[in-house]
Amino acid sequence: MELEGARVLVAGATGVLGGELAGAFARAGCRVALTGRDEGRLRELAESLGGVPAGAVGAVDAEALRRAVDAAAEGLGGLDVVVVAWGVVAFGPAAEADDAVTEELFAVNTLAPMSLVRAALPHLADGGAVVLLSAIVADAPTLQMAEYSASKAALSAWAGVLRRELRPRSITVLDVKPPHMDTGLVDRALAGDPPRLPRGHDRSEVVEAVLEGIREGGREIVLDAGTKRLVRR
Template sequence: MDAGRGEGVRRGIGGNHIGDDVGVPPSRTDEGDVTMRLAGARVLITGASSGIGAATARAMTEVGARVVLSGRDRERLEAVASETGGQALTCDLTTDVAGLAERAGTVDVLVCNAGTGWAGPFATMPDETVEHMVACNLTAPIRLTRSLLPAMIERGRGHLVFVASIAGAVGVRDEAVYAATKAGLLVFAESLRYELRGIGVSVVLPGVVDTPFFERRGAPYTRRWPVPIPAERVARAVVAAVEHGRPETYAPGWLRLPARLKGAVPGPFRALAGVFGRQ
């Protein structure tokens, strides 16, 4: 870890304590990353009406967190809220980030999970689809973070979690804009780590997950490998990222290998990825 970043986190923790909502002081790992006990914490989860977001709501509730759930599908969102004892806030993040932040109130942990996809050659991608995807996957998380972060800094506690994708780390054929938005989240999170003291910043990078995502993007997942993992596995990774102060988590863990391979030998990696991408 960068020495300046680690020192900044240590100074921030030394002067701040978690307040009434959580009831315990923050701590840090040996590398200086901020950890937080989730029992009693107030957690805002976007994209919580199904898939990873709904699974994360359940996982957070299991460890004693209080969840605030955001999504566009009112019926599904309220069903998840009823199951978890959470608060449902129907919202379209592409148009009403400020309204969501105001209604959510005090937030100890923000999980930016909402996202949309589209598959096909970039040259055929409609302009309006490009704009909507960038607005939902990248602009909305940035703006929501901007709305909630000052209060976290003032209270001296908080954690930001961004659900990105392995696509953002390595690029994926026929998903150019989706991959670009997720890469943007990775760099946004990394940059925040250099700025913040006492506030945790985590990124979770799933691979293929068994959720309605592929059906909604209009292109079902048809490859035999890799096999989709359950959304609950990603949800557990989100919880662990906060509780153990993990800045970057791959789900499943072996996805770290292609990300490292791309950095070490980009030429051979691109050749392999090109072959795999056509399958």
């Protein structure tokens, strides 16, 4: 799809990747609306992008999400692209995981993106795009990250079915599976300390791959193990 003039909702725009994606969409000529939990950072970002519509909302309140999506769609006159960029991580052995932490991981990483997308679909134009940030661990579940891996794998499985079900509307469902990036996500973990992680992947490559993936109507963005470059397919 053509991004120039596209109406894009970035949900979770107060995160590092969400903010960078919002900026990239704006530079590509999109009309952008934002949601995020941190009101102050959301306002700053919205102003830096020229006073775009923005609504502060937590991810785990489905009704509040629906209202935020409705307001964004009203502000933009409909939606062509919806991106869900929020997320949380936790670390530690699977046998010792805390139930409340596990619930929050699945609530934020798995259930809330589903709610957001369901709320957005009635506003989304045929031929539009849904972009979900899962992670490389969806395909390669990682030691000390069993629950995070499982929450992302579940989101990825859901995205795969959604893609097939939305085929009659020609809606792209792009599953983005980045490797580790230095965004500070791991320092904001709900629990535990990260295992030794590889050097952070170049975020600008991820952001550019997302925009290209939407333009091409791609299915997913994954890391090629040999070249260590992102591959769109």
